[in-house]
Amino acid sequence: MFTFQFFTLFSSLIYVAFFLGRINGRPGGYVRITGKWRLEECHPSGCITDLFIQMAIIMVLKQTLNNVFEFSAPWLSTWLKKKRKPRKKRSCSPCGRSTEWDACDDHEPPCDPELDTWLTNYNLNEVNAFSLFEEFLEMVMQFSFTTIFVAAFPLAPLLALINNVLEIRLDAIKMVSLERRLVPKKTNNIGVWINVLEWIGVLAVIANGLVIGITSDFIPRMVYRYRYGPCVGRDATGLDCMTGYINNSLSTVRVSDENIRRDFQPNQLVFKDINVTHCSYRDYRNNEDYSYTSQFWLILAVRFAFVILFEHVIVICKFIVAWFVPDIPQVVKNDRLQDKLHRLQKELRQRTHPRVASGCW
Secondary structure, three states: OHHHHHHHHHHHHHHHHHOOOOOOOOOOOOOEEOOOEEOOOOOOOOHHHHHHHHHHHHHHHHHHHHHHHHHHHHHHHHHHHHHHOOOOOOOOOHHHHOOOHHHOOOOOOOOOHHHHHHHHHHOOEOOOOOHHHHHHHHHHHHHHHHHHOOOOOOOHHHHHHHHHHHHHHHHHHHHHHHEOOOOOOOOOOOOOHHHHHHHHHHHHHHHHHHHHHHHOOHHHHHHHHHHHOOOOOOOOOOOOOOOOHHHHOEEEEEOOOHHHHOOOOHHHHEEOOEEOOEEEEEOOEOOOOOOEOHHHHHHHHHHHHHHHHHHHHHHHHHHHHHHHOOOOOHHHHHHHHHHHHHHHHHHHHHHHOHHHHHOOO
């Protein structure tokens, strides 16, 4: 269930982050669906903007709608049950306060507040074995959204915190007033969810490294600044080292080429009554044969080098922190061992002196 929801919800984010605008070709050689429709381009400011918008919609709109439906569905169900079946008040005789059934002259059972509580709880919405599973699934999916693409949307942890502050109150109302009480069970941990969170943490390191190194323009900017920019080999005092970066990141095609003209409408080839002869697009290609330039391969190599270095450094730091900060605090371990010792001592006394343990002499 988790795997299905994970790939369903993250498929669009993965496409936007790592495939959008990278497999659509170039002018004169665009990749088309069924030979007709072009693939979507990235935002002019970069694919990181599209990823930011996607994450903002998920963390704001999706979380809000989830809370609304998660609370309104059981509330509406409870309200409809009360409307369809009016609550009948039990009539109690004056002797109904007695704890003995036979003490009532009219043979009515006595009023039992505990029984009324059970009946009220029974009339609430039913819960099953998957009720708690769905709560865990929701929190783990939120943790995934918050960590895996946090480099593209740094506000995700803050929005998750605000959502959880509100949701914890809504869940409390839902579990106490709208649903039947869950049967408590003693357990040592949260089970397989610990391993799931561990793998999400590792995946988050890899994904954020890819977002910074591949999706964003961080690497192309650094390569231009220190390899092709105006500050290379000269004093950079009072000089903007990013001057000319936009023009450097654009390639040019000749509109006179018949293959190029097929990709444009006739009105697109005229600008202010002047025929357009050249067109620029974002890529690192040669203006003659449209092959990739040496700058493209240099940027690609630096991208992969950065991703590998980033992932190894962060993963090592993660495991070091995990080694110093245990999953279960030592105080909790000691309390559990102490509780287990008391239970074993009690069982031992019962087996050694059964009559004394039971209070019989």
